Every structure is written in C-alpha cells, then in structure tokens.
Amino acid sequence: MKPYVRWIILAAGALAAVGLFVIVRPSSEPDRGGATQATSSNTPSPQATDGTTEPAETPSPSPSLTADVTVIEVTVQGGAVDGPSEPKVQQGDRVRIVVEADVADEVHLHGYDLSAEVRPGRPAEIEFRATATGVFEVELEESGLVLFQLRVVP
Amino acid sequence: MRRRIAALVVLAAAWSVATAAPALAHGLGGRVDLPVPRWLFVFGAGTALIVSFVALSALWTEPKFECRPADPARPSLLQSVLTNRSLEWVVRLLALGLLVVVVIASLRRVSPTETIGPVVVFAWFWVGLTFAHALLGNLWATLSPFDTIGRLASLDYRYESPPRAYPKAWGRWPAAILLFGFVWIELVDPFADSLGSLGLVILAYVLITLAGMTVFGRRAWTENGEAFAVFFGLIARLSPLARDGEGRVIARPPLAGLAEVEPAPGLLALIMVALGSTTFDGLSRTNLWVSNTASLTGIERVGVYTAGLLGVILLVAAAYSLAMAAAARVVGGPWHALAVRFAPSLVPIVLAYAVAHYFSFLLIEGQLGIVNASDPFDLGWDLFGTAGWSVNLALLSATLIWYVQVAVIVIGHIGGVVLAHDRAIALFDRAAAIRTQYALLAVMVLFTASGLLILSG
Numbered sequence: 001m002k003p004y005v006r007w008i009i010l011a012a013g014a015l016a017a018v019g020l021f022v023i024v025r026p027s028s029e030p031d032r033g034g035a036t037q038a039t040s041s042n043t044p045s046p047q048a049t050d051g052t053t054e055p056a057e058t059p060s061p062s063p064s065l066t067a068d069v070t071v072i073e074v075t076v077q078g079g080a081v082d083g084p085s086e087p088k089v090q091q092g093d094r095v096r097i098v099v100e101a102d103v104a105d106e107v108h109l110h111g112y113d114l115s116a117e118v119r120p121g122r123p124a125e126i127e128f129r130a131t132a133t134g135v136f137e138v139e140l141e142e143s144g145l146v147l148f149q150l151r152v153v154p
Numbered sequence: 155m156r157r158r159i160a161a162l163v164v165l166a167a168a169w170s171v172a173t174a175a176p177a178l179a180h181g182l183g184g185r186v187d188l189p190v191p192r193w194l195f196v197f198g199a200g201t202a203l204i205v206s207f208v209a210l211s212a213l214w215t216e217p218k219f220e221c222r223p224a225d226p227a228r229p230s231l232l233q234s235v236l237t238n239r240s241l242e243w244v245v246r247l248l249a250l251g252l253l254v255v256v257v258i259a260s261l262r263r264v265s266p267t268e269t270i271g272p273v274v275v276f277a278w279f280w281v282g283l284t285f286a287h288a289l290l291g292n293l294w295a296t297l298s299p300f301d302t303i304g305r306l307a308s309l310d311y312r313y314e315s316p317p318r319a320y321p322k323a324w325g326r327w328p329a330a331i332l333l334f335g336f337v338w339i340e341l342v343d344p345f346a347d348s349l350g351s352l353g354l355v356i357l358a359y360v361l362i363t364l365a366g367m368t369v370f371g372r373r374a375w376t377e378n379g380e381a382f383a384v385f386f387g388l389i390a391r392l393s394p395l396a397r398d399g400e401g402r403v404i405a406r407p408p409l410a411g412l413a414e415v416e417p418a419p420g421l422l423a424l425i426m427v428a429l430g431s432t433t434f435d436g437l438s439r440t441n442l443w444v445s446n447t448a449s450l451t452g453i454e455r456v457g458v459y460t461a462g463l464l465g466v467i468l469l470v471a472a473a474y475s476l477a478m479a480a481a482a483r484v485v486g487g488p489w490h491a492l493a494v495r496f497a498p499s500l501v502p503i504v505l506a507y508a509v510a511h512y513f514s515f516l517l518i519e520g521q522l523g524i525v526n527a528s529d530p531f532d533l534g535w536d537l538f539g540t541a542g543w544s545v546n547l548a549l550l551s552a553t554l555i556w557y558v559q560v561a562v563i564v565i566g567h568i569g570g571v572v573l574a575h576d577r578a579i580a581l582f583d584r585a586a587a588i589r590t591q592y593a594l595l596a597v598m599v600l601f602t603a604s605g606l607l608i609l610s611g
Contacts, residue, residue, distance in 0.1 A: 006212045013208035020200045024193040085445045091552075110184030111547060113267070132547030135186040135439070144346070144455070146448035149441055153188060154552045 076101035195610040219413035220580035227402035253299035261353030270530035277520040292390035304372035316371035325419030328379035337431035412498040430467030432507040436608035477597035499573035506566020
C-alpha cells in the first residue's frame, strides 16, 4: 500500500466521523421554556398565587425563576411504592417531594442530602431548588426501600 | 517462628472477616450522571466502527510497540528528586500515616459521609489513583502502605528464601480474587447496615497482605497477590512515564508499556473483573435495574447484586473468549493462549470505562474529602477551616459530562484497536493478522457500544 493511500483512508475516516456528528446531532437544542412547561404540568401546583407563596428562601427572585413548584407525590403501602419511578424536573425548578407511608421512617434525597420524617398519617415533605443536574435516589433510609430516581435535566 | 507468625496472621484475618460488622460506597454515591442522549450514543458507537475499519486498512505494517529498544533515562534535577531514597521514605511514611487515619476514620460507627474514610477509599484512592497511574506511571510502587509495611517488617527475605516459593501456576489469581472482593464490597455493599465496617475490611486486607508477604516474600506477593499493586501496575503501563531497572524515570510513548506485559495466569481474570465490575456499576444505576430491585432488602439484595456482578463479569469474559475462539480458528492453535496474548489490549478500555463512569464522581463526591479533611473522625474539629464547606453538586454541567464520557470511550477504543493491531502484526504474517482482527475488533466494538449503551440507559 502506498503511503498516500493510508493518509486518504485516515482522512476519509476522520471526515466520516465529523459527518456522522453533524448528521446525528439534533438540529436545535431543545429550548428550556417549552420543556419546563411540559414537566411541571404533571402535577399542577396549587400555590401559584405569586409573591406571597415564596418564603425567605429566595431573597432575590430572578425573572427566570417562577413561583411554580413541581410536586412529586408517592405513597408507600405494605412495602410497595405507588408513584412515578423516574420523575423528571428541569434544572432550576423548585421541587416538592411528598411521601405518604404506612410506616415511620426517614425519607432521604441523596446527593442534595435532604431528609424528612414520615409517619402514618403524617406525610414527609422535602422542598428544594434543583440546582444540580443528575439522577438522585429518594429512599426510605431505615428500610432501604427506593421510592424513585429523580432526574434533574438541563 | 515465621510460620507461627503467618498462622497467627491468617487466624487474625479470618477472625476480623468473620466478626466484621462492616457502609460503604452507596452512601457516598448519592448522585448519578444523567443518561447520555441517544444521538451522542449513536455518534460514539458509529465512530468506534469507523475507527475499527480505518485501523484494519490503514494502520502501520511493522510493529511499533513490540520489541522496542529501552528508553534512555536522562539525568536532571527532577530525576535526582524522584530517585532520592530519603524522599521516597518520607512519602512512604506519609502514605502509611494516611492509611492509619483512614482506618481509624473508617472504623467510626457514623454515616459514611461524615468521616474521611469512605471518600478517600472509594473516590481518591480507587478512582483518583487509577487516573493518576494512567498519566504518571506506577505511583503505587512508592505510595503503597502495604508494600511499606512489608519492607518495615523485613519480609524481603534478602538472605534466606521465603518459607514457600510462590507457586507459578497461581499467577495473578490471588490479585484477581482480592480485586473481586474489593469491587464486591464497593458495588454490592454487603455490610451497608453496619457502620464502621470499612475499617475492619481494610484491616482484614492488611492482614491478608501481611500473611501473603510472610509466606511468599514481599516481592512475590506484591507482584501477584496485592490486588491494587497488580491493577495499578497494569494501568500504569498506559502511561508515558515509567521507571527503568535501576529506578530511574524514563519517558516512552503512551500504550508502549502494555506491549511488555508478561502473560501470567489470572491476569485475564483481573482484567475481566475490572471491566465487568464497571459495567455492572453502570447497569445497577439504570432505572431498569433500580426499579426491579427497589423492594429487595438485606440478604436478598446482597444475593441479587452479587449474582448481577458475577453475571456481568462472566458475560464480558464469555464475549471475549468467543472472539478469541473465532480468531484462533483463523490462525490455529489454542484460543486460550491467544486470549492471554491479546489481554493487554483491553486495558485502555478498562481505563476508558473507569473515566467515563467515575470522573464526575471523583470531582463531585470527591470534594467531600476536602470538607472532611478538617474533621477526619467526625469529632467536631475544624483543622483547615474547610469543615463548614459543602459539596458543589453543580460543578460539572450535564453536557460537559456527556461529551467527556463519549470522548473517553471512543479514545479507549482507539487505544485498544491500536494495541491489538500492533500485537497481531508482531505475532502473525500480515494476512493472518488482519483476519485475527475481525473477531477482536468485533468484541471491542461490542464492549464500546455496550459501555455507551449503559451510559445512555
């Protein structure tokens, strides 16, 4: 094989890889606003009365942050989990996790490392802003029961 | 006398394993990377295919890595620092001191994120040192506290022969089995319910290592039985830096070191454990796995996870063996000999898997080590003023993580293809070499694609 043939093959390979990248890449990045609409609609927030509902936690509300809260509710009964297994929220969203259970335990959101007590008749509530992307497990700490995997997407 | 010590050490090791009430990695890994977008997966897998075809038709025809002349060691100021014996011992004793701190911290019966123990073991040591070895060469040869203990206990048997000569047939099997033990504890987390177990596990490993060194001598055990010395040593072969026979630092092309790996029994098993365990870790974090195992607790969970880990390792081994059997039909001869010969070309893929799966873990969860360094034993200290810091979960954007993951998987694939090609043309004539590569490239594309698939699932 002549040396130049080798270079042509290498160049063709590189070109093919670049071409593949251009072809398979989605034509436009999915725009943030539209996706937020879609995800927060899975549980409409009851307290969208703006202004009064946001306590001191967000002292300087920037325009991109809405007063909407994405609520994720699950119920634990007899060791079985009823609720979404892989709920998706947008990065920057306010999220409230509500867990009802027929046992006393501690609900733990890994990564963000937030916990709340749950008792029969007393649901646990964890509310936070999803600043970091990733997949985060929510589990009952004592029993080790995984409730769901929260996906925070960019 | 020595035999009695060895018996005592083995007994003590057995005792500490049996009574270990050992809470480990999963408490640490609270955050998992988002799945790679489907289009990026298609791009990565497609590129791996293109690379493979280019390699078949256009790579060099004379081996470049095999039988290279020795690289010269150049004298320099840096050289004299790196070969300074006193400095070496300062580093050794510091690393030994760190082991003591980590063991004490890991024995504390508190949550794994509270002390410096688990984060140093699973993020800094296991992930961080793997990456560092690929870049800087065999650091563990100097850092290993196990090796240092062996030297301090004069288990070198310089003037006599050790009680037993190391059985050649064992090869690297002890290291492969112990590495499996480590990934089992990391990924299956069998002692999750008993806090402080990690400390006992480390102590047990120290005792096993001491026993091995007492019976077979420090050098033989380090080469064959000390899991991390063998694993890090293999990864260090990728590095452009190495030490020559006299301990001087030399520079060489990256990957070249892998051509010099001597085949030994168990080496392939060790590589399969490394490859399979990372694959299983990815698999066990997919929603499919998590939602199907969510309700398992206690011994059931341990059983299912252990079966999963073993199953994935065996699947990886089966795929590789099958490809080697196909290649052996082409060139003749036993497939097993061929499998051992080509094993080093899987090491770049091992590293690529590790980087893709764990680099965000190292950079994000690893921050906990900086926080906990101020309060290593969870006693309320603030030695360096970092105790009040918290982990920045948003350090790396999801897009950055995706691009890095796909890039390293593809680069690892290129490394593997290049090494396999080089070895094939060194072993066989050109036509046969090309034909052995079909099967090998197929299995590498399979590993790369399944690595990407798990990242995108």
